[in-house]
Amino acid sequence: MSRPPVRLYVDQPLTVGTVLDLGAEPSSYLTRVMRLALGDDILVFNGRDGEHLAAIVEADRRACRIQSKEMVRAQTSGPDIDYLFAPLKRARLDYMVQKATELGVRRMRPVLTAHTQVERVNLDRMRANVIEAAEQCGVLWLPDVLEPLSLEALLATWDHGRRLIFADEAAPSASPISALSCLGPGPLAVLVGPEGGFSPEERQLLAGQEFVTGISLGPRIMRADTAAVAALSLVNAVLGDWQ
Numbered sequence: 001m002s003r004p005p006v007r008l009y010v011d012q013p014l015t016v017g018t019v020l021d022l023g024a025e026p027s028s029y030l031t032r033v034m035r036l037a038l039g040d041d042i043l044v045f046n047g048r049d050g051e052h053l054a055a056i057v058e059a060d061r062r063a064c065r066i067q068s069k070e071m072v073r074a075q076t077s078g079p080d081i082d083y084l085f086a087p088l089k090r091a092r093l094d095y096m097v098q099k100a101t102e103l104g105v106r107r108m109r110p111v112l113t114a115h116t117q118v119e120r121v122n123l124d125r126m127r128a129n130v131i132e133a134a135e136q137c138g139v140l141w142l143p144d145v146l147e148p149l150s151l152e153a154l155l156a157t158w159d160h161g162r163r164l165i166f167a168d169e170a171a172p173s174a175s176p177i178s179a180l181s182c183l184g185p186g187p188l189a190v191l192v193g194p195e196g197g198f199s200p201e202e203r204q205l206l207a208g209q210e211f212v213t214g215i216s217l218g219p220r221i222m223r224a225d226t227a228a229v230a231a232l233s234l235v236n237a238v239l240g241d242w243q
């Protein structure tokens with residue numbers, strides 16, 4: 001059985017006919033790991049110029065060259081959803097960034113809250129996880145990884161045209177589908193708190209904003225990485241591109 005073509009992210013511009021020189025890492029991946037050879041096809045995307053079918057025109061283990069044969073999917077950008085989250089420790093953060101990419105968010109931003117346990121966030125590592133997940137899941141856009149902000153600064157500079165959906169572990173258990181169904185179309189953001197939860201002051205601050213909608217994710221307390229997947233799935237199903 002033939003396997004699906006390898007899908008590779010590149011950072012160079014892509015137009016039909018262009019020849020791209022690949023660096024050592026992708027060259028080694030294509031030739032040594034995936035055992036591809038001269039003339040084999042791969043899919044490439046850069047987050048801006050759609051997805052292209054490209055042929056390997058030089059199969060060097062350290063310096064491959066590929067040439068775009070045709071654009072097979074035009075660029076899309078997906079639903080306008082920001083994913084905002086209190087940073088987690090390494091393995092859970094890696095997982096969360098990968099899952100948010102697979103769930104199609106457009107931007108991700110670490111948010112520092114009262115109970116955030118991790119203060120320093122490795123944005124390069126987040127970007128590497130975004131690329132890995134984007135290659136694997138077929139998404140055409142790469143979510144932007146934005147600088148961390150405190151919750152206060154985030155709310156103080158909020159664009160009121162964007163609705164903020166916040167997963168509130170202390171909300172009385174009620175259907176998140178009903179709560180989300182009341183919202184009209186427009187840009188969205190989803191906020192998930194740290195393992196320590198939101199402080200009462202933060203919850204009050206959030207509840208006092210007219211652009212905020214709190215939702216429950218059911219009667220059990222989930223880890224933040226699980227809550228991310230649950231909240232983004234619900235938002236996609238009711239308001240995003242799963243409709």
Ligand code: SAH
Nearest residue numbers: 167168169192193195196197217221222227
């Ligand atoms: N330590 C807290 C739980 C934090 S869970 C406590 O025991 O209360 C981490 C984050 O996941 C929360 O801040 C919230 O955003 C989200 N979350 C987890 N379970 C949830 C639920 N049942 N409903 C809504 N949000 C939830």
